Structure formats: C-alpha cells, structure tokens
Amino acid sequence: MTNNSSARESMLTAMFGLSGRAAIVTGASSGLGLGFARTLAGAGATVYAAARRLDRLHALGDEVPGIVPVQCDITDDSDRKALVDECYNRSGRLDILVNNAGKPGPPQAEQETAEGFNSILEVNLVAGFHLATYAAGRLAEGEQASYINISSVIGLVSTAPIGGASYAASKAGTLGLTRELAGQWGRRGIRVNAVVPGWFDTEMTDGLFSNDKSAGWVRRNTMLGRGGTDGEINGAVLFLASDASIYMTGQTLVVDGGWTAR
Template sequence: MTAHEPAGDPAPVRSPGELFDLTGQVAIVTGASSGLGRRFGRVLHASGAHVVLAARREDRLVDLAAELNGLPGNARAVAQACDVSDEVATRALVDRAVAEFGTVDVVVNNAGVGDGKRAIDETNDRVRAMLEVNLVGLFTLSRQAATVMLANGEGSIINIASVLGLVASAPVQQAAYCAAKGGVVNLTRQLGAEWGRKGVRVNAIAPGWFHSEMTAETMFDDPAAMDFVLRETPMGRAGEADELDGALLFLASGASRFVTGITLPVDGGWTAR
C-alpha cells in the first residue's frame, strides 16, 4: 500500500455498462416533444430508465412513447402534457411519475424558449414570459421533484442551461435568454449545495450550438449565422445530435455520484475562447 492509497480494499472496478446503467430508474424529461428533449428521452430509455415524457404538444409525446414502448426491454415510457410555467401542471407531472412508477430518480429540465431581439427593444412582458419557462418553471419542477428525492435520500436533477448562460451572446442579440440561462447556472450551484448532504445532486449541461426547432430558423437556416458559428467554434463545427448523450448519462447515473453544483459545457470549445 502506498502512502496515498486508502486503507481497506479498493472499490471494485465497474464495467462501462454498469457505470452508466439506469435500469429501473424513473426519469422525467421536459420539452420532450422535439429536439434535444426528444433525444434525451430516447437515450435514458435505452439505458434502462422508465421515462415520463413531458411537453405542451401531447400528440408528439404519445407518438414517442409508443415508439419507445415498442422496443425490446422492460423500460416503459408514458406521455404527460405539461406547460412548465404552470405550477399545477408540474405538480401533476411529478404525481404522474410517482403513480406510474412509484418514485422519481432523475429530472431533466430541458423545456425552454428563446428568440433574438435587441435588448433596447425588449418588453417586460417578453422578458417575464421567458423567465417563467426557462427559469421559474425549472425551479418549480426541481422543488416539487426534490420532495420525492429528498425523502428517498437520492436523486439527480439535470438542468439544460446554455453556453449563453456562461458568456454573452453578442453579436447575437438574446439578452433575456442569456439572463434566464445565467440564472439556471447559478440556481444549479445553489440547489446542488443545499441538497448535496441529503443525497440529491443538481447539475447542468450547457450545450453550444446544436440543431433544434428553436435554433433552426435563427441560426442553422441562416448562412451568415452558421458562418459565425463555424468561424468562432474552436472545433470548427456545430454539435451532432449524439454528442450530448455522454454528458446526460454521466450526470444521470452513478458515474457522477460525487458531482454536484456544476455546469458542464458541451460546446466544441465555445466557452474556452
């Protein structure tokens, strides 16, 4: 035994399959009707988790749940219409997860809205609406799910922030969105610190430029905007659909059991500039 090796037998080395296994876990994913949220639901289900898919567009959720339930394995998927800015709806979402599967182990706060507008032209109503979905709704669902997790003594909450919560968006004009996502980053720190001793981990992923319904028109369908992204991203490209999978599974699983309060950028080096 070296001077730096702790006494006793070392922990067994787990296979990658065991390390990231979510079999029997129960995960809620908001904003699951399209884009990144739809992908997150598929990835968690593929790792063995039962998934409660939430969004406003219930018809898309029903189709995704049917797709996942048709796959081999014991993991199930259910659809729940939910507007995360509605506190009654988010409570019903948590209640549905508990009613269907008995608990909540993982929450992915992915629902969000955002568009570009000059700060000088913003209205308080628009700013409030963005904060209600991107920050207040996320906080509400986190608190409600945490009541279950804290009682169990364990759980993982994963907030989908943005690189625009870490750095300015200029020359892209998204002041309200930056403010909301910056709030998500610091809320993640605070909740991670508050609940860490009680077994509930709270972390965030900060994606860079990934294709989604929200970014399609404002970025990916605009040649000048894409030229900006490709020029300014150190890796010289936007993110691929599967390049958030590893970060999601790391934070959802026991692989990150000593990690809380952090925001993990997955951005091709955007925030390293």
Template sequence: MVATLRGRAAFRRLEGDEHGGKGAHGMPGFELNGKNALVTGGARGIGKAIVAAFLEAGANVVIGDRDEETGTATAAELGAGFVRLDVTDSASLDAAVAHVAAELGSLDVHVNNAGTVINKPAVDTTDEEWRRVLSINLDGVFFGCRAAAKRMLAQDSGGSIVNIGSMSGHIANHPQPQASYNASKAGVIHLTKSLAAEWARGGVRVNSISPGYVGTELTKQGMSNEDWKKTWLESTPMGRVAEPSEIAPAAVFLASGASSYFTGSDLVVDGGYTVW
C-alpha cells in the same frame, strides 16, 4: 401509461453499489437500470435525444411536454410514457411528478430541458417577451427542481436532477441579440449550484449541462441567417454544430452512478466555443 424500452445499452452495464458505484472492474456504472425518469420538453430536440439515451441505458422514462400531439407521438416512437405539463405552471409540474411517482413507484431522475429563445435587441424587448423567456427558462427550471426534490428528499434513495443550461449562461452570444435568453441560462447555472448545496445532504444531486449550438429546430432557424451561421461556425473550434445525440450522453452520465460525487457542476458541451 408508461412503457419501457430495453435496447442496446449506450454504455457497458456494470453492477453498482448504493452510490451507483463500482462494477466488476472497479469502474462506476453508467447504466440507469430500473431508474425512473421524467424529462420536460422531451418531445423533440435535445430532450428527445435524452429520452432515447435514458431508455437505452435501461431507465423507465416519461416525457413531459406541453405539446400533447408531438409528445404522445414521440413517446410511442421511443417506447416512453407521456404526461402533459406546462413548466410555467408550478401546479402542473407538481402533478406531473406525482403522476410519474404513482405510475412507476419513485422518481429517481428529473431533467429540466424545456426552453425557448427570443432573438431581439434588448431595447426592443417588451415586458411580456422578457417575462415569457424567464418564465419558461428559469421559473420552469425552479418549479421542476422543487417538485422533483420534494419527492426525492422523501425517498431513501435520493435522486439526480439535471438542468439544461447553455453556454449562453457563460458568454454573450453574437451576432444575434438575446439578452433575455442569456440571463435566463446564467440563472439556471447558478440556481443549480444553489440547490445542489441545499439538497446534497438529503441525497439529491443537482447538476447542469451547458450545450453550445445544437442542430435543433431553433438553431436551424437561426442558421437560415447566413451572417449568423458564418459567425457561429467560425467561432466554434470544431467548426460545426452538435447533434442532439452528442448532448445526451452528458445527461446519462449526470443521471447515473458514474457521477455520484458530482453536484453543483456545470458540464459545458460546446465544441470549444467558450475557449476563444
């Protein structure tokens, strides 16, 4: 059920040492040759771009997504594997991790990418809406980290976990109201640091990426509001949103030996939004 795409490498291939270390020129390797990865929410958007980048860097990749139709189509398009999962259900994530490890022999990289947003004033947000956002964005990341770490800590090779946070975990966005989303992403960033501290001695690195506005389906919906679009672009020094493919290289870096001394770090990729 798992296919491998061996395309042109996104980065120059270099031989690595036991820490993913140094190639012929003494530079740590950015390749993922032979690494086995699971990417949640990998059917579209940033997740899909990460899957494509991982495959290009030499990894074997399984897409984990609740949307089986889109997930299987994306897997066929890119040459990845697919497993259906629901990040709000810890048993589902445990089963997905077990499936990947059984199919591929190990789990070396796990990306927690699945997420959602509700743009609604806090005073109008229902209990159910609050819990839904936190359940997907924060509970789902914890469940994914825990499932992956149990597997990785039992491996001699350890592993790398990459969580997709957001610049919204550092700032309060405007003009749209989204307190639940901001709180969930702040939680992801600090959860990343906490788990990194717990698992570092076991050879499991945990890092996060905090994208700014990216041209995903959710962002495009938001940009249909001309006031929001104007504010977002004017508040971004680079004056544009990112393409999903501009976020993916950060995930390749954090998954690879090039980041062997990175753990507990949050890479902000926001076109400069948070500098103002």
C-alpha cells in the same frame, strides 16, 4: 464472450445503466429534449416525457420502449405538480429530473417588454426551480436523485448579436440556481448539475444553420469548426443521470465544441 469482456460490460452497466429508475424530461417533444428522453430510456429508465405537444410525445412513445407521454405546460404550476405526481403515482419514485424546456427571446434588448422578459424567465428558470422543489419534497430519506438543468453558452458568455437579454439572464440564472440547490440538497442525497450546450441545429436555433452567414459564424468561432449534431450532447446527460457521476454536484458540464474556450 470472454470473462474479461463480460466483466467490463457489467462494470459499464453498473456505471451507466438506469434500469429500475424513473426520469422526467421536460421539453421532450423535439430538439435536445427528444434526444435526452430517448437516451435515458435506452439506458433502462422509465421516462416521463413532458411537453405541450402530446401527439409528438405519443409518436415518441410508440417508437421507444420506456417512454410515458405526459402533456404538460410547465408554466402552469398545477401542471408542474401533476407531472411529479404522475411519476410517483406510476413508478413510486423519481430518480432523475432533466429541466430542459425553454424558449428564446428577442435578440435586441430594446425589443424586450416587461411581460415578454418575465415570460422567458418563467419557462427557462422559474418552472425548473419549482419542478425541482416539488421533486425534492417527495424524496424519501435515504433515497438519492440527480437533477440536471439545461443551460446554454449564452448563460456563460455574450453571443451578441444572437442571444437576447432575457434568454441570457434565464440561462445564467440556471447556473446560479444549480450551484445553490446542490449546496442546499447535497446532504439529502440530491445531486444537481448543469449541462451547457453550444450551437445545435434544433427548433430553438431555427434558421441559424440554414443561413450561410450565421452558419459561417458558428464554424469560425467553434474550435471544432462546426455546430453540434444530433446525439452529441446526450452522453453528457446520461453521465450526470447515472452513477458514473455519483461524486459530482454543483458542476457545469459544457458541451460546445470549444466555443467558450476561445
């Protein structure tokens, strides 16, 4: 290895490396959260992978060094507190929080019930807020952290007939929450940013890409002419988690193949 290539590698490691850091990723048992957990662990972080399906988390931990499985129902406030406590008790720190867990609601507004609407907001918006406040409350003076909220293109634009009122409200609320927390916590050393995924083939979008009509709708309305594939959003989360984005806060990073730029 030449001196120049060694220097470049050292520079990239300094920018994107997460060695010695601790992260929480919610909704880590499948879909985008699974990829986020793998990516952060691959960059050197100890990742507390949280979800309800513990068997899947253990399988991930067996596959990827640096993964700590934590069974957690993020709608349960005691579970949320216990998740943050677990990270601090084992690692003594929490540098990165990825609020990824979420669930969809019914596509038609008339199908929404008051209970169902509140349930979607609890998972997609309220839980992430409380996790962030618990994490911020444990951060010592002089320490820095990066909190990343996963929103959706449905929080930016209408995607009717796919989407849903409760889901859109929760994901738009996530963007507003991101800006407000960034403003309140910036001088404490806490950066808060959001990632907005477009259409990715995950459990959340089950059936979207297997149906010719809906898959064609995605292709026609996405500038790159296709949906996102496994791993294509992970770099955005690594960027925001690492020192490569050290001067960014309150921002929304859209990874949608050009869907919202039309």
